[in-house]
Amino acid sequence: MFVTALAVWGMSLNTNAWKGEVTIATPNTQLLLHADENSDLRMDYYGSRSCTAAEVRDAGTAFNYPALPAFGAVDMVQLPALQIQHADGDLSSELKVEGYDVKEEGNAKVYVFTMRDKLQPLVVRLFYKAYHDVDVIETWTEIENLAKKAVTLKRYDSGHLVIRQGDVWITHLHGDWAAEAEPTTEPLKAGVKVIRNSDGARNAHLDAPEVMLSLDGRPQENQGRVIGAALCWSGNFELRFNTLLKKEHHFFAGIDPQSSEYVLDPKQTFATPHLALTFSTKGMSGVSRAFHRWARTCGGLHRGMKVGDILLNSWEGLYFDINEERMVQMMTDIAAFGGELFVMDDGWFGDKYPRNNDTSSLGDWVVDKRKLPGGIKALTDAARERGIKFGIWIEPECVNTKSELFEQHPEWALQVKGRDLKLGRGGTQLVLDMTNPKVQDFVFKVFDDLMTQYPEIAYIKWDANASIQNYGSTYLPKDRQQNLYVDYHLGLLKVLQRIRAKYPDVVIQDCASGGGRANYGLLPYFDEFWASDNTDALQRVYIQWGTSYFFPANAMACHINHCPYWNTGGRVIPVKFRCDVAMSGRLGIELQPKDMTDEERRQCTTCFADYKQLRPIVQTGDLYRLLSPYDRKGVASLMYVKDNAAALFIYKTDNYYNQPLPRIRLAGLDPAVTYTLTEKNVRVGQRPCALSGKRFTGRFLMDVGLEVPLREEYASRVFELTSN
Ligand code: DGJ
Secondary structure, X not given: OOOOOOOOOOOOOOOOOOOEEXXXXXXXXXXXXXEOOOOOOEEEEEEEOOOOHHHHHHOOOOOOEEOOOEXXXXXXXXXXXXXXXXXXXXXXXXXXXXXXXXXXXXOEEEEEEEEEEOOOOEEEEEEEEEEOOOOEEEEEEEEEEXXXXXXXXXXXXXXXXXXXXXXXXXXXXEOOOOOOOEEEEEEOOOEEEEEEEOOOOOOOOOEEEXXXXXXXXXXXXXXXXXXXXXXXXOOOEEEEEEEOOOOEEEEXXXXXXXXXXXXXXXOOEEEOOOEEEEEEOEHHHHHHHHHHHHHHXXXXXXXXXXXXXXXXXXXXXXXXXXOHHHHHHHHHHHXXXXXXXXXXXXXXXXXXXXXXXXXXXXXXXXEOOOOOOOHHHHHHHHHHHOOOEEEEEEOOOEEEOOOHHHHHOHHHEOOOOOOOOOOOHHHOEEEEOOOOHHHHHHHHHHHHHHHHHOOOXXXXXXXXXXXXXXXXXXXXXXXXXXXXXXXXXXXXXXXXXXXXXXXXXXXXXXXXXXXXXXXXXXXXOOOEEEOOOOOOHHHHHHHHHHHOOOOOHHHEEEEEOOOOEHHHOOEOOOHHHHHHHHOOOEEEEOOOXXXXXXXXXXXXXXXXXXXXXXXXXXXXXXXXXXXXXXXXOOEEEEEEEEOOEEEEEEXXXXXXXXXXXXXXXXXXXXXXXXXXXXXXXXXXXXXXXXXXXXXXXXXXXXXXXXXXXXXXXXXXXXXXEEOO
């Protein structure tokens, strides 16, 4: 299982001060470190593997800067990555490397540098985990309080990088509900730049905990040196860039210490979340491919290399208006289209308080027999009879004040004693106190009871629709309230670890009002995430584009919606375009099939059949983003390559008379191989375009490119490229 903030190395070295050099390498990248007599660990270089430590040193380009700058040890004008208030009030730490250890762990080598404070009883272990076959190095720390009294972690970043100044640009994902993952790109200028999220429970709406640093000017998709960083944490975070009038930028990433100056008890060790770092000379797409490969093969995504089923989710088709007859009808329809899974969303539970809207019932995870007289058993039976799997929605971390759970356990909700409750969704929603072991047991039991009673459940959609608005815990002592934001997520991770230990195979979707929890803190336990509550296909071209910067296609749930679509003011988009957009991720459908036109039904059936052929390439292939919708060229295009096959997607994003459309120059192919193009998901009633069946070399496709016919508004094409 992926190592999380809960894991502790549990090793102590008692050697004398160590000095020397270490090279930490992946196939194409390296990090060069050294320590002098009595010094802390120094970072000299991070980048391509094309140089030696001696060259970096001889050329005078070694940074020779603390790998983990501690307050009191670095120049005060520099920002620290670590600041601890010791029991006697001392705010400084001066770390000296005692030694380092290396061990093989799966497909990686883990280096741990043990550093001891020169004055205080404190040990800090700094880790680097370098993968043998993926260009990712993870870094994190363990802070061990050896004192007899508690200390306060005022700042405890997971990692820090030194980057040479030049024309450095940063790109991170910004957004909101229904408009997630908009890449925001800007040059890094003098001063401090901070990207943070304070939602408390969900950290990928607004600003997300990943970033790319393009070292050669304005970022490009397929060329240029780019560093990628993803903080593997589901709570509040802070990414900081500090640029002084010197020659370096400093990049820091970690848990946001605001309202979270963590109290660490004596003899306890705090492990920070991992920060995953990658470096590519192949532009932003190169960084994305490294993260995708790492997620799928190194434990960052629970699904790994597996592909996701084609599913129908009931939410946008019915909202809360579910009953047994409608569930069975939806199952019949999705099975008829060739789908593989049906998911019953919100609205199925509540006894005393039926869940008919969002104002009640969260916490009361019992079937509403008025809606589902045969219970869940009748539904799993119906799914089996139709040859499909069954899935169900829960939101176990939350409670409504109008619920039996809240009546029995009002103290389980996060709250500030004596203050009015701030209520979320539906005017009654609260977040449960995941720091409390009793609440952790309850949340585990919600999942466990469902799975024990209905072992045929193949899929759970785990939702979280609230931020932490009441900062207070009835469980944490008054002098530990500031640990709440962090302990909430450590509690959540404990529950997820219990669930995965018992249920390694059930597919779990990570959902939080859409893409609010697309992060690598949670994905080691989840198989996929719901990318957005906005399923408008044109807007999804943009949302999925940004999401793909860091997350692989088999993690990204993309559903065909109904039109006119309320979220974008009643926009109507042809079903062919809607299918083609959803086909570029984990395909699903999010509508009432009963209301579909004959054309829509036929197109979806074609789409599902063709997607099954393309699915291994899309969901587990290498992504190359070709034409960005943000560049406003009228067309967006991306492709996936796996072995000598590829899937190419082209979407017309603007439409006007006399429009010059760009050529689509492909990438990632073998120049010497000849590929046959076959158009897929051809529009119902039309023939494949003239390019279908033609053969071209990889060289031609990448150097010259294709002029793809895209005449009408919302035209789109999907091609399969095969090499035999
Ligand atoms: C928010 C999710 O993003 C939706 O997909 C849906 O599950 C609703 N919650 C249900 O309340």
